[in-house]
Amino acid sequence: MTLLNSDVADLLVTHLRAGTTEMSPTDLRVPISHFVSEERAARERDLLTRLPVIIGHGSEIAERGSFMTRVVLGIPLIVVRRSDGTVNGYLNICRHRGGRVEDEPCGKKRVFTCHYHGWSYGREDGTLRGVPYDDFYTHVEKDRHGLHTVRVEERHGFLFADLSGAQDWDIDDWLGPEVDEQLVPFGLDGAEIFLDKTFTLDINWKIVLDGAIDVLHPKFLHPTGVGKLIETNTSVWRQYGRHGQSFSPRTRMGDAARAGDEVDASFRYMGSNLMLYPNSMVISTPDHVEFWTVWPDLETAGRSTTQIRFLVRPEKRTERIEGRIMRSWEILEEAASKEDWPMEVTIQQNAKAHPEGTFLYGRNEQSCQHLHRELAADLGD
Template structure:
């Protein structure tokens, strides 16, 4: 995501956010998801219509109680870092964020200062953002284009887009070292389904067949992540443990309360189809308009116009799909009591068509405002304030909070695997 484009806007009120949603819904043909798997979407729509009639989401088997120490224990945070963040990849951005050779993203989110770029052959590459001479960073902007390679601003050593050392200034003073031995330190990175997956440190390999699993590897290509257009992006730093930040995105139970004056007008609150997919999961929420489908022949259904469908990629990437936009959230752990939510919004609609850019901007502002004014204060910062002094011993996750239960189960499993 291109944070060169960050602009801090005034937050929208509920009325303004709703007006943006009304406008967007009136233009459902703005983008269209031509590749979406129709049978999958029809299956989800069928289940959502039945669930909406019952007024409930897919249910977990039982209630889950958790000790709130999981949000405040520094030793557990260390164990999570080791077992989860040092092992699993993160999504640094989408293919369009690094579109041309020399385009780069610069991130230190997961501890390693990392440049993600595209080489002359069009392949994604990632390197430690640190010169092999004495460690100065090679790029300083959050994103940009570096041309044919990198030149260190400190003493002028140069590298190509494959990380190969090309030039050492004052070469003879260094005893003509073998340039092949002094290339940039590579970090594993791979582009798949329009997403750029990057390891969090050198020496950690990526195995996306295994990491994503068969089901997601078949399903993700249908969402056209490789075809999205311009993005808006902003990081949101939070006083709250990363698991609280993750929880904020995984249930619709809160819609009728936290979002009663905005999203609750369009969505059924506390109704969702939740499908665990290995460590990951799919989470679909019905628009109230989905009930119109019940009176239409299935052949005429366009289910994606009535469903907002999210994927949660373990441990903290959230991709929320509609026919018009992709909302992207990446949860970044900073310390036991701090996290960052990176929010980006990508357009699926043609932004050159009259009115679409304005609508895209409004959609971004609407989602960003709702998240900042409601989801994150309730779910993260005030919740963390309540647990950090151990004043609040336990949390309860209901049977209607299955996605949260699944994620906590997977986090526990990964920590146990890391400890063994």
């Protein structure tokens, strides 16, 4: 597959030959306290409930009538695929006395029933369907006691949710045409989850995202692995409203560019990391899409949960391709679990030990600057 960004490939080749990289106008200094302050962490969690966040992939509820349950930032959810193929979401909270109305992680049901007192709710719109012993209540208005709705929108296979239940946003405006343009070629609305891994780490969520999109560390932290595959300190950044994309040359592009050979904008020569603000990333590879979501911990600033999924279109799943994808996972797991995350744990520990001062994000670190600039704008820093 050829990427859409031939102009980016040309820029990368120019930078590789000149030993330069694209840079932002200024450095950015972020207070170290932003990674350890419990007050700041609470504000960030609250912000994430008020932004469209990705809570899953449409393939998890592929069939009409199917559902999945999930707890996101402490909020229990049911997400359903309705009979007409659209999606909807509810709080997994009974309107009687607050029990869960569905305990299974996924399945197919027409009605969800709380096992505490038997109140039941319809899948299609969450309306209250049944109240045992209803003649013993003074009056239960069924049309006013349905499940609380959580707005869920499906785009490019991703399920975007508004956890606050109160925000007014348009998915077209939120993503914008440039993000749409980048995601369309992957066909993720027809992809399946090939691999799904979750890690709870003693690291602030922003440090994890910084490390995943950082372009300065490959040859230093991964000298025998990823550092041999990706060039260090050469990248191009494109901002798309609230989101952005970092393009990095593979070492084979670097070798070809410095030798004066022709290169193209294919996955063979370059990769990209599309950051979907606030906490997700879509990373391109030749055979699959690597999808990250990083969630702040509910209790402490110094912990987070990272979910990594590999998305693959079913027609590409040959035995050979699956073997290559598993090899990609082995490389990623080695780099993340033995190099990236141990380094980030020490950063978190050091930040807690000495929270004064700032971390410096240089002009050549546009990709890492982005998250912190957007958070600063939203939180009024």
